[in-house]
Amino acid sequence: MSDVKSKLGTDKLPIGWNGRTLLQMLEDSERAFEETGRYCGIEALALMESDPIGYEKTFAKLRGGLVNARETAMNISASPIVKEIGELCFAFYTPEGDSVALSTGIIVHVHTMSDAIKFMIRKGYEQNPGIAPGDIFTNNDPVIGNVHNADVQTFVPIFWEGELIGWAGGVTHVIDIGAATPGSVPVGPTSRYEDGLQLTALKVGEDDTLHRDHELRCELGVRTPWYWKLDERTRIAGCHMIRDAVERIISEEGVNTFKQFMRDVIEEGRRTFLNRLKELTIPGRYEAPTFNGVPFKDEPRLPQHAQVDNLMHALMVVSIEAGGELELSMDGASPWGYHSFNCTPSAMQGAIWVLLSQTVVPNDKVNDGAYLATRSFFPPGSWTNPQNNSVSTGAAWGFLIPAFTGLYRILGRAFWARGFHEEVMASYGMTMNGMQGGGIDHLGKPCSILNFEISTVGGGACAVKDGLDYAAAMWNPEGDMADVEIWEILEPLIYLGRRIKPNTAGPGKYRGGSGFESLRMVWKTNDLEMQNAGEGLTFSAPGLFGGYPAAAGYRHNVHETDLLKQARANKPYPVREYDPEHSELSALTEGRHLFDKKTTTFPYPFRQGDLYLSWLRGGGGLGDPLERDPQQVTKDVNQDFLLPRYAHKVYGVKLLKNDDGSYSVDDEGTVALRKEIRKKRANRSIPVRTYIKGERQRIQEGNFIEPIRKSYNSCMALCSKWAKYYREFWDLPSDFTFSVGDES
Amino acid sequence: MTTYDKKTLENLWEGNLSSGELRPIQSQFKDQDRFWKFLEYCQERVGWSDRILLPLQPHLFVVQKPDGRRVNKCDCGFEFGDYRQNWKLEAQVFVRDTDETLQEIYPPMMHCDPEWMVLREFYCPGCYSLLEVETVPPCYPIIHDFKPDLETFYREWLGKEFK
Numbered sequence: 001m002s003d004v005k006s007k008l009g010t011d012k013l014p015i016g017w018n019g020r021t022l023l024q025m026l027e028d029s030e031r032a033f034e035e036t037g038r039y040c041g042i043e044a045l046a047l048m049e050s051d052p053i054g055y056e057k058t059f060a061k062l063r064g065g066l067v068n069a070r071e072t073a074m075n076i077s078a079s080p081i082v083k084e085i086g087e088l089c090f091a092f093y094t095p096e097g098d099s100v101a102l103s104t105g106i107i108v109h110v111h112t113m114s115d116a117i118k119f120m121i122r123k124g125y126e127q128n129p130g131i132a133p134g135d136i137f138t139n140n141d142p143v144i145g146n147v148h149n150a151d152v153q154t155f156v157p158i159f160w161e162g163e164l165i166g167w168a169g170g171v172t173h174v175i176d177i178g179a180a181t182p183g184s185v186p187v188g189p190t191s192r193y194e195d196g197l198q199l200t201a202l203k204v205g206e207d208d209t210l211h212r213d214h215e216l217r218c219e220l221g222v223r224t225p226w227y228w229k230l231d232e233r234t235r236i237a238g239c240h241m242i243r244d245a246v247e248r249i250i251s252e253e254g255v256n257t258f259k260q261f262m263r264d265v266i267e268e269g270r271r272t273f274l275n276r277l278k279e280l281t282i283p284g285r286y287e288a289p290t291f292n293g294v295p296f297k298d299e300p301r302l303p304q305h306a307q308v309d310n311l312m313h314a315l316m317v318v319s320i321e322a323g324g325e326l327e328l329s330m331d332g333a334s335p336w337g338y339h340s341f342n343c344t345p346s347a348m349q350g351a352i353w354v355l356l357s358q359t360v361v362p363n364d365k366v367n368d369g370a371y372l373a374t375r376s377f378f379p380p381g382s383w384t385n386p387q388n389n390s391v392s393t394g395a396a397w398g399f400l401i402p403a404f405t406g407l408y409r410i411l412g413r414a415f416w417a418r419g420f421h422e423e424v425m426a427s428y429g430m431t432m433n434g435m436q437g438g439g440i441d442h443l444g445k446p447c448s449i450l451n452f453e454i455s456t457v458g459g460g461a462c463a464v465k466d467g468l469d470y471a472a473a474m475w476n477p478e479g480d481m482a483d484v485e486i487w488e489i490l491e492p493l494i495y496l497g498r499r500i501k502p503n504t505a506g507p508g509k510y511r512g513g514s515g516f517e518s519l520r521m522v523w524k525t526n527d528l529e530m531q532n533a534g535e536g537l538t539f540s541a542p543g544l545f546g547g548y549p550a551a552a553g554y555r556h557n558v559h560e561t562d563l564l565k566q567a568r569a570n571k572p573y574p575v576r577e578y579d580p581e582h583s584e585l586s587a588l589t590e591g592r593h594l595f596d597k598k599t600t601t602f603p604y605p606f607r608q609g610d611l612y613l614s615w616l617r618g619g620g621g622l623g624d625p626l627e628r629d630p631q632q633v634t635k636d637v638n639q640d641f642l643l644p645r646y647a648h649k650v651y652g653v654k655l656l657k658n659d660d661g662s663y664s665v666d667d668e669g670t671v672a673l674r675k676e677i678r679k680k681r682a683n684r685s686i687p688v689r690t691y692i693k694g695e696r697q698r699i700q701e702g703n704f705i706e707p708i709r710k711s712y713n714s715c716m717a718l719c720s721k722w723a724k725y726y727r728e729f730w731d732l733p734s735d736f737t738f739s740v741g742d743e744s
Numbered sequence: 745m746t747t748y749d750k751k752t753l754e755n756l757w758e759g760n761l762s763s764g765e766l767r768p769i770q771s772q773f774k775d776q777d778r779f780w781k782f783l784e785y786c787q788e789r790v791g792w793s794d795r796i797l798l799p800l801q802p803h804l805f806v807v808q809k810p811d812g813r814r815v816n817k818c819d820c821g822f823e824f825g826d827y828r829q830n831w832k833l834e835a836q837v838f839v840r841d842t843d844e845t846l847q848e849i850y851p852p853m854m855h856c857d858p859e860w861m862v863l864r865e866f867y868c869p870g871c872y873s874l875l876e877v878e879t880v881p882p883c884y885p886i887i888h889d890f891k892p893d894l895e896t897f898y899r900e901w902l903g904k905e906f907k
Contacts, residue, residue, distance in 0.1 A: 283892070293860050419753075538860055546874035549879045552854060649848050682867075688832055689834075704881075707860075
């Protein structure tokens with residue numbers, strides 16, 4: 001028996017501070033917060049006040065240790081997603097699982113890993129399977145704490161003289177997770193059981209060594225075991241570097257000082273967050289809905305119950321209260337569905353966390369103090385909180401990303417009103433197209449692909465300048481598109497071109513950041529299946545203050561091309577699409593063109609010579625486009641950010657063509673044109689109250705497409721508050737619902 | 745304590761700062777007097793004398809009328825009514841709900857499907873500036889973007905009388 005206890009690590013219980021179990025520590029911490037509103041009930045930040053320099057030095061050492069771990073460990077990985085793009089991050093947690101400090105990178109996971117540690121504590125892992133020095137744990141389960149299975153977490157407990165002093169946590173996005181379709185963000189699963197390998201907070205190593213059975217299970221469970229192995233070693237190495245750093249700090253500062261530091265720094269993070277909100281924003285109520293079309297009605301590869309067209313709804317309502325508290329509600333959200341765009345509350349919290357840390361406290365100590373200063377509500381049964389463990393979350397980001405553009409727009413309004421225009425931003429770009437697939441690569445080996453150019457989409461327009469072009473992703477503020485040569489090593493598709501994509505940015509006084517396009521040709525394989533993933537029916541990056549949304553997606557792939565024949569005959573070949581109305585791809589390539597608005601597709605067979613166009617989205621615009629500096633419009637045209645005819649139509653800028661083919665502004669013509677557009681606005685607009693009467697009539701007649709009528713019905717059924725609001729706004733009977741074919 | 749001179753802030757608000765000049769302002773701790781300076785800046789630039797209580801966006805402000813009413817007002821002088829009501833209800837609207845009107849803004853293929861989503865453009869009835877663009881499905885309620893709690897803001901956050 002004692003051997004068993006020893007094996008489980010339960011012979012030295014409890015491992016928490018001052019003779020407590022981890023569960024007791026967690027419950028004490030939560031009780032103290034509930035009773036006092038302060039982290040662990042701390043009143044004075046004693047350490048910060050008594051030794052402010054020492055306190056800051058300790059934070060800097062810890063933060064330095066975390067960044068060092070990330071920058072060093074990422075070189076162990078062979079996956080370009082980790083090594084080139086930087087899809088990893090590390091954090092240090094208290095014994096109860098509250099984040100103290102973090103590295104750079106995909107910091108959305110700082111809070112999801114916190115959820116996973118708390119899960120292990122609540123499930124009694126201290127007793128079974130035991131938590132001992134040298135142990136290694138892993139998790140990727142969104143129900144426990146994650147966004148989707150592809151983000152794999154590793155945890156290493158850090159001990160000091162028999163007590164658990166904290167946890168090191170690291171996460172990487174893997175290339176393949178063994179889901180129903182290749183690539184790590186499966187679009188197609190209709191249940192959790194197709195989302196891929198499930199690592200449900202497992203103990204997978206002891207004595208700093210991975211269990212062989214775990215390694216084998218994973219190697220046989222994913223399509224790219226070689227990348228998996230090195231990614232796991234990346235995470236473990238980073239966690240061990242953090243452990244070394246923490247042990248070094250404790251030996252220098254003393255364990256009691258370090259414990260006090262951990263408490264103080266989180267409470268300081270909470271107080272700072274509240275103060276920053278009061279400093280930067282305006283109390284009140286803010287509202288920002290976003291939508292996502294899921295067109296699966298004609299998808300024969302789905303089960304019949306999943307073959308439906310659906311419009312997902314995310315109504316984000318933020319209340320900023322007198323004390324600076326931020327409350328975020330998603331009441332009114334659509335129900336979960338038989339698709340992979342659902343999210344768990346852990347994913348939602350992660351998204352709140354990554355965006356608030358980038359907008360409200362970017363210059364301060366970022367940790368779970370910010371989480372403690374916010375409240376959230378995700379309605380049970382909705383896509384934000386399914387309350388059903390069988391639901392798929394494989395492509396959770398699909399709607400999570402657009403939905404949280406609302407938070408940027410909300411904060412943008414507040415920052416504007418305070419005069420902090422340097423912080424205002426319209427919606428960031430949707431991180432799509434997701435170019436994904438798998439099969440046999442150009443070296444004759446099995447491959448799985450998710451191209452991470454999606455890390456560099458356009459940023460939202462700012463209130464003082466245009467958005468950043470092909471800049472970053474909301475989930476990784478330091479994203480990178482990686483060199484084309486790297487992707488050509490990994491993927492059996494060569495680049496014919498990678499260029500700016502005109503008109504991707506949302507127009508405005510300040511335009512959104514631009515996206516770009518990559519034209520790929522399948523090379524040295526006839527056994528490849530690829531899919532497109534992105535939005536097309538709806539705009540996903542709305543503008544602000546009169547700015548327009550960024551462009552919506554489309555698909556243009558070409559099969560059975562004459563490209564190789566053309567090349568052998570020294571004929572021109574396409575290097576870009578450029579303008580879809582006058583497509584260079586269509587002009588220079590014969591073949592079967594799939595040129596349509598089907599932007600979310602299932603894997604489709606490709607052969608050598610076939611073309612795949614992947615274009616990355618832009619960010620939303622800000623302000624009335626008629627107020628944009630005409631010189632900036634001309635510059636955009638000359639640099640291929642804007643097609644010339646839209647300078648006229650959108651911005652009211654009359655262009656003159658110069659002898660060298662470039663454009664300049666016709667000043668007088670522009671003044672006249674802008675007057676004309678303003679006059680056109682007056683002539684064809686109507687009073688909003690007249691519009692409302694017309695729309696009410698349309699609602700009563702049900703005169704719009706069924707997926708939207710169904711969506712409204714389902715939101716009203718799930719949320720009585722939103723139902724009341726909808727019916728009252730349109731002056732409808734209190735029991736009004738839309739008539740829908742199979743429901744009526 | 746961080747603070748900026750009037751010229752620097754004017755350049756900021758007018759979009760005239762270079763990235764090099766902007767970056768330190770983004771990185772520094774925020775200047776506590778920014779709001780008052782911004783109010784002054786806005787007040788100097790409108791052609792009317794109602795006191796601005798809160799700038800809402802580039803053209804709209806919450807102002808206090810001489811009779812004590814607080815209303816949303818455009819810089820052109822058009823008033824949208826009580827500040828607690830959604831100003832959009834008093835605006836003009838144009839809805840882009842066809843391929844033809846969407847293609848005035850986007851190339852074919854690069855806009856939403858108008859059966860699934862429309863663009864609602866809200867103009868000021870006084871000057872026809874484009875104040876907001878909503879991206880919503882047909883028959884979605886008009887969005888009330890922001891309802892400020894001015895009393896709490898002035899009394900509790902700024903420590904000022906609010907009459």
